[in-house]
Amino acid sequence: MDKQKITVERVKTVAKLARLNLNDAEISQFSAQLSDILQYIEKLNQLDTAGIEPLAHCLPVSNCLRDDIIKPSLGTEKTLSNAPDSDGQFFIVPKILDESGNL
């Protein structure tokens, strides 16, 4: 049995996708724990799901649309009230492009 369902390398890739700056200890711990969990989840392979539709939610409704009417929104002040950094008009973030305009 393939005990290590998810390798350390794969954990690092997933952490990058999830934008989590994990340290080495966390990576090795998650690799072991996620392997255990995925091992358990393998039991789904016993299920024959051929011809079964995926079910995303259980409500007897779809495409809930409202009339296209403009309503009051939060406004700038409230929207920025929890921002870690702002100038009162915009969220402030570190520079994204370098001098030559590259990411």
Added chain:
Amino acid sequence: MQILKLTCKNLRDKIAAGEIKSINAVSAVFEQIEKNDAKIGAYISTFKEQSFAKAKEVDEKIAAQKPVGALAGVPIAIKDNMCSTFGATTCGSKILQNFHSPYDATAVEKLLAADAVIVGKTNLDEFAMGSSTENSGIKQTVNPLDYSRVPGGSSGGSAAAVAAEMCFAALGSDTGGSIRQPAGFCGIAGLKPTYGRVSRYGLVAYGSSLDQIGPLTKNVEDCALILNVIAGHDEKDSTSIDEKIAPVQDWLATVNTKPQNFKIAVVPELFKGADSEVVAAVKNAIEFYKKNGAEIIEISMPHFDYAIATYYLIATAEASSNLARYDGVHYGHRSKNANDYIEVYSKSRDEGFGPEVKRRIMLGTYALSSGYYDAYYLKALKARNLIRGDFTAAFAKADYIIMPTSPTTAFKIGEKTNDPLQMYLSDIYTIAVNLAGVPAISVPCGNDNNLPIGLQIIAPAFEEAKLLQIARLFEISRP
């Protein structure tokens, strides 16, 4: 008279009749909190000044014979994953420790409109991810009946606050059992309404296709009263059900109606995984119903056993997407050690999230990632359809399904923290209900070594009236 012993409904009636002043109820609650909550740890925040002001306002209205709401003057707690314009909304996470919501959740707005006194916000597993409240990034909550044990989770603070008489009712949220299991562990009633019954607007999202707000209360009648207040369509939540499809009812008016000619389904294979005392208590409850006119039928739910695997793919996939919003830019924690914009994301998230939240984001991101999507996420959505099919088949034969709420009574603090999979498996009986979107309630049905055992009753979608009636029947007349 001991005010704290009253149920929510009794207190409501007495305040409305002028027999008790709200200010006395609020004062009794805060005395209780000040006496016991340092040990129990149910509350993340309390609002003493605001509560006394609201109580005074209600008392004055009643003295002047002005109309008041359905919960006028009653001290109520809310789980700290519901947005409120008063206090912080931490979600039990360091990443939101200083977050002050610019708006109220719809359920909170409805409580306030009903003139309830919101006394505080309760502890939870971070982002409602857990079964013991041990994953809170803020504090530890203990079971009020035995301080060495967990209160259950994730609505552990709400359950503990009700059980320890530090409020008269509380709101929780239930994604995989987070209302029912702590209600069971703390010996109170807890209702997970049908998905779509209560607006999720302002409930911090975890697994959006599963999350549902509901009451934790001293008894079933109080569940009906609170549901009356919080249920209903909300244009701000497109998944809250259209009232043409499922009208809001007066559940309090019908809760004491005795159900007639009802059939209960039991699933014998599901009893195998539970402690013998738990099985015995649930079987006693089934006997009780038999004596009260129920026809008991045995059924099989062949896909039930796949519910945990299915849930931990769907819930984590949804969580990994929902929690992408914590970016250190718009609100929440921002790392002071970030050197570029990528590090603003990755370091803020690393510093702000606790281990279980990271684990679930990782699992969900993996299940959705290229090359794994079909094998994990899509497979889980198909399994979900099969699991719902088990419920549909069961409800074609019976009005209710009965099983334990949890396989054990409240476990020891620390007992399962090192093994996440063992913690997940403790939700075996509650999780499938969320996947199927149907309503379920947990009511106390016995004790094992002085620890309460929860009885779980499940009904078809939007049949809360029937569900509350059968639960109430057990509560008022069980031996």
